[in-house]
Amino acid sequence: MALSLVLRSQKIIGLSRVVPPLIYPSCNKFYQVREVHRKSVYKTEEAKKVRFYILNRFVDFLKNYDQILEKNFPTTMKTYKVFMEGIKDFITEMREYFKIVRMLNSSAGSYTKLLRREIELYYQMPKDMFKVAPTLIFSTLPFAFYVLLPLIYAFPKQLLTPHFWTLEQRAKFKTEYLHDRLVHNKPVFRHLQLQLNFIKHNKDSCIYETWSKVLGQLGSGVQPTVEDILSCKDLFMDEPYHLLYLSRNHILHLVKIHNIHPGWFRRTRLADRALILIEMDKAIMREGGVHNLPSEALKTACYIRGLNPTNVDEKYLVKWLSQWIKISNEINKENLSLLLHCPILLGYNEPSNWSLIYPKK
Template sequence: MASRILFHYMNCEKKLLFSTAFSKAYYFKPICVCCASNTSSSRRSIYKTEEVKKFRFFVLQHYLDYLKSYNAILEKKFPGAMRVYRVFMDGMKEFFNDLKLYIKLVHNLNIAGKSLETFNVREVELYEQMPKDMRRIAPLLILSILPLTHYVLFPIAYYFPRHLLCRHFWNLQQKSEFSIILLRKRLVHNKPVFRHLQLQLPKLKENALHKKWSVVLGLVGSGLQPQPEQIVACKDLFVNGPYHLMYLSGNHVVSIFCFIILPLFC
């Protein structure tokens, strides 16, 4: 009886050990297989992403090289068209960069409450010049919106840059030539304006500023530049005196108009 119980106990223990070993083998084996498969798949995915990146970089590099060579081919076959294209592309970039800065300056003056004294020389020049450039280039930009008009307008503007384009589209030689033309147009009206100022000098003999103003006119007539303080000291002559707009002769007004206004549209 005891032997049968011992034998039964031994059989149960063997079954328990076998089932435990089988369960361990059953549970641990799939886990190891999954880990191995995950590791191999992750390695394979990393390898694939690196391959894809290399392939993309290879394609992009060859595409950029193709574009560079294509631009060179276009410049050889169509040099005039590429020159016009480059002039307008570079000009538009420079124009819009200055336009952004001009809007910022206007915002600082009107909203932020700053004054022109806080601006540097380039900002002051841009604040004065940009409205003239906008008036000059506005007709071309507005008309180019219409379909197929840019095929006609841009070549015409390229051959008449002084009248149809602004300084952003000019090269260095054109800027120099056009500035000389503008200066000559201004100098034509300098002498008439100066003569009108001299004609009013005898009427100022009883004025306290007669001596100071005669010194200023004498310096200008001899080709010298008077100091700004000397001119500012005589500003009352232009406020209440004979040089006020209400007292100027018709020829004097026309000369001033031609000296200041007309060159802006040339």
């Protein structure tokens, strides 16, 4: 009777749980034991070890995540890594390029303060920036990189610059680009031949005889001497071979040989290219001459000037580049056209060039 009254009174005052300590001591002890059991299981050393083990395994998984992706998607990861490294190299060279531009545009700016490598960078970087800019801008758009990555893998030559290529791709694409330049040697040579009749009737007979000999040697597979070429430099100071007198088609092929975009102001840009080539040659001599060039720098210098350096003896590359610089030393603003024709005058009959244009099948 008393117990029922107690229960009713607690129900009236709104108590939802009736665990009177004096009436149910054993029930209260049960709850206390269960709470202690809960806490002890969670805070035991074994539980801590399990948690730390899981956490450490997760951290290791994150550390090795690149390796896991590389194992499961090797081609994609390789392309991604090369692309990211390329961005770092590209940004580094772009900063260096703008530093060079600021220096040249300053009141005390001069090419004589630049190293050979810096002049080569100044020569090449504008084309690289123009080429890769659309790709880099597109890659910053949301989720665009996932679309861009397969395109980069499929068309690296068209979308990227050497900064983003593998070593194999660099060798392959540079050879292909040089081939595209060398195929214009023959049309330019034909244009030089077309002016022989004009020279015969309008120039000194001695110059005509020497120039006729030079072109005859080129046509028969013999390399003319530097002395004979220089003795005819007056032909490039006026009609018919000065830049202002060259035909439109002649200029177009010359632009292609020097890897210049065939847009507006072709003659002006050809003249600028000749001036930069002269500054490169001067920088080589300031740094100790052709013989002191590192092997890779020597090959790059020959490549820029229109000689295929692949599988060519290094001593021969030194000899060829020395001949180029010997002519370059005699060039001024009046006969820049002569230097622009040196890829033909010095490289038309080179075996490495012919093997690239006409590969054996």
